[in-house]
Amino acid sequence: MAASTAPAPGRRSWLPFSGWHLFLMPLALVFATPLVQMILTSLKTDADIRKFPPDILPTHPTLDGFIGLFTESDVLRWIANSVIVATSAVAGQLVLCSLAGYGFARLRFAGRGIGFVAVIATMMIPTQLLMIPTYIMFTKIGIVNTLPSIIVPWLTSAFGVFLMRQFFLSLPVELEEAARLDGCSQFGVFWRIVLPLAKPALATLAIFTLLGSWNDLIWPLISISDDRWYTLQLGLANFQGTRRTQWQLLMAGNVVATVPLVAFFLIAQKHFIATMTFSGLKG
Amino acid sequence: MRQTRKAVGRGPTFALGPRLSRGARQAGVGWAFVGPSTVLIIALSAFPAVWAWILSQQRWNGFQQARNIGWRNYETMAGDEELLSAISHTVFYTILFVPASVLGGLLIAIALNREIRFIGFYRTCVFVPFVASATAIGILANYIFDPQFGFANTIIKSLGGPVQRFLEDPTQAMMVIAVMTLWSQLGFTVVVYLAALQDIPKDLTEAATVDGANRLQIFRHVTWPELTPVTVFSTIWQLIGALQLFDVVYTTTRGGPLGATQTIVYYLWDQAFQQLKFGYGSAIAYALFGLTLLITLAMLVYSRFAKVQAF
Numbered sequence: 001m002a003a004s005t006a007p008a009p010g011r012r013s014w015l016p017f018s019g020w021h022l023f024l025m026p027l028a029l030v031f032a033t034p035l036v037q038m039i040l041t042s043l044k045t046d047a048d049i050r051k052f053p054p055d056i057l058p059t060h061p062t063l064d065g066f067i068g069l070f071t072e073s074d075v076l077r078w079i080a081n082s083v084i085v086a087t088s089a090v091a092g093q094l095v096l097c098s099l100a101g102y103g104f105a106r107l108r109f110a111g112r113g114i115g116f117v118a119v120i121a122t123m124m125i126p127t128q129l130l131m132i133p134t135y136i137m138f139t140k141i142g143i144v145n146t147l148p149s150i151i152v153p154w155l156t157s158a159f160g161v162f163l164m165r166q167f168f169l170s171l172p173v174e175l176e177e178a179a180r181l182d183g184c185s186q187f188g189v190f191w192r193i194v195l196p197l198a199k200p201a202l203a204t205l206a207i208f209t210l211l212g213s214w215n216d217l218i219w220p221l222i223s224i225s226d227d228r229w230y231t232l233q234l235g236l237a238n239f240q241g242t243r244r245t246q247w248q249l250l251m252a253g254n255v256v257a258t259v260p261l262v263a264f265f266l267i268a269q270k271h272f273i274a275t276m277t278f279s280g281l282k283g
Numbered sequence: 284m285r286q287t288r289k290a291v292g293r294g295p296t297f298a299l300g301p302r303l304s305r306g307a308r309q310a311g312v313g314w315a316f317v318g319p320s321t322v323l324i325i326a327l328s329a330f331p332a333v334w335a336w337i338l339s340q341q342r343w344n345g346f347q348q349a350r351n352i353g354w355r356n357y358e359t360m361a362g363d364e365e366l367l368s369a370i371s372h373t374v375f376y377t378i379l380f381v382p383a384s385v386l387g388g389l390l391i392a393i394a395l396n397r398e399i400r401f402i403g404f405y406r407t408c409v410f411v412p413f414v415a416s417a418t419a420i421g422i423l424a425n426y427i428f429d430p431q432f433g434f435a436n437t438i439i440k441s442l443g444g445p446v447q448r449f450l451e452d453p454t455q456a457m458m459v460i461a462v463m464t465l466w467s468q469l470g471f472t473v474v475v476y477l478a479a480l481q482d483i484p485k486d487l488t489e490a491a492t493v494d495g496a497n498r499l500q501i502f503r504h505v506t507w508p509e510l511t512p513v514t515v516f517s518t519i520w521q522l523i524g525a526l527q528l529f530d531v532v533y534t535t536t537r538g539g540p541l542g543a544t545q546t547i548v549y550y551l552w553d554q555a556f557q558q559l560k561f562g563y564g565s566a567i568a569y570a571l572f573g574l575t576l577l578i579t580l581a582m583l584v585y586s587r588f589a590k591v592q593a594f
Contacts, residue, residue: 024401031470034466035411037426099317110309111313127527130332137331156320161324215416233416269407
């Protein structure tokens with residue numbers, strides 16, 4: 001993302017600035033408008049929202065939307081549930097996918113080939129195919145309608161194993177061999193030598209998992225019926241059904257659900273973009 | 284390495300002794316690394332996929348005894364008008380979404396691929412909606428396209444146009460969903476194209492300029508062919524996503540008005556988890572899987588046939 005083409009050489013513009021601004025400025029506005037409106041609406045009063053023609057900025061900025069959201073819904077519980085799910089998912093994938101990725105990339109052992117093929121073959125199975133049997137399976141082992149039923153499917157992924165394996169294959173093998181000759185155990189080599197080098201890949205995997213597990217809707221919708229275990233996304237989606245026109249409440253909820261990820265995106269933009277590029281080019 | 288040779292040199296006696304043979308030890312270490320992930324992935328992907336195939340040949344509501352009915356679920360699908368209309372809605376959405384997301388993504392990526400002032404700001408504006416969840420997109424869609432107070436109608440009214448019903452209008456609802464999903468997904472295609480554009484060696488375009496090619500010719504004969512792998516890939520990627528549309532439908536119209544936005548996966552979810560037809564739902568899931576595979580393969584074969592090296 002850092003490198004970029006230079007402006008066309010030798011062409012004199014008839015504008016004091018690049019003509020591309022005329023396209024990009026409105027475009028950026030269109031893309032930014034929904035999120036900006038979301039934040040502004042969450043600070044408006046009900047009367048302000050229903051005014052025609054509407055004001056862009058809230059005339060009487062108020063936190064009523066947020067106060068209403070926190071008193072009239074279980075949003076704190078939903079946030080806690082979502083944080084638990086996302087944290088477990090990210091931790092699980094960082095540990096399990098990097099272990100498996102390293103094993104498949106570097107170790108030689110019986111059953112490695114068949115294990116790897118089995119893992120990779122599952123990458124093309126769509127989630128829709130798995131929902132029904134997984135739901136039945138989780139019902140039978142008694143974890144349906146609990147947080148573990150949303151966490152367990154996120155603990156590892158074929159995509160993550162593949163991503164980490166590709167990264168480990170790209171590392172020079174000499175460092176590891178040197179450490180091994182110095183008497184380092186296999187796990188020691190992995191933990192002390194390889195993993196510190198894998199930070200970019202781990203960041204990609206963490207972002208990918210965070211986005212997926214934080215934003216997931218269909219699986220919590222299927223698996224969770226007790227509102228104690230709602231995730232933030234599921235809670236808001238259902239809250240919307242009961243408060244269809246209380247926009248300041250809904251937008252406050254939207255701000256709570258979206259702004260953490262947006263802020264994180266702005267802080268770690270480079271890593272996010274690397275993640276998007278990688279998932280786009282993984283084929 | 285030295286250790287290895289020693290172990291082999293000592294012969295098999297050690298294998299029978301208290302210490303494990305080299306192969307067994309290696310397998311132990313190897314599976315300690317890959318075992319947890321492999322077991323979980325097989326238990327939560329491969330095994331359910333096989334089970335779904337068995338379910339798709341059964342009639343079962345989760346309570347009574349499951350009955351094997353062979354291919355009858357698949358036969359029912361062929362005559363299920365609700366499913367057929369769900370397929371047509373999905374295809375309609377795919378036609379709206381995929382070309383717009385690929386071509387729009389390319390156009391925006393070209394515009395963003397230059398060093399001018401505010402370019403970082405422009406890029407950020409286009410990328411950020413990618414992190415919005417389906418719930419956020421849905422609530423925003425309901426708000427912006429609210430027939431009474433929505434921002435979209437405010438603009439139309441101030442331009443003197445007639446008020447639209449958007450998500451409450453069967454002919455418009457799917458278009459609104461397409462617009463909102465494009466808003467969040469375009470950033471993805473843009474990022475992928477932008478990365479590909481920046482990978483094109485500058486010598487190529489410079490050589491073309493020296494040869495007297497104009498900008499359009501450079502794009503057609505140099506840039507576009509270089510981008511083909513990305514085009515094929517992002518088309519397949521967005522196509523698979525479009526065929527699986529569910530959650531924004533759930534957070535906006537719930538399939539309505541008058542079933543106009545009921546997609547294949549929405550119908551699947553409804554059949555399986557609202558009507559508890561686990562067998563029929565699995566059959567639909569397999570049919571969708573087959574359809575997706577067919578389209579993907581067809582696109583890959585076509586791109587090979589058209590002498591395009593995508594993979």
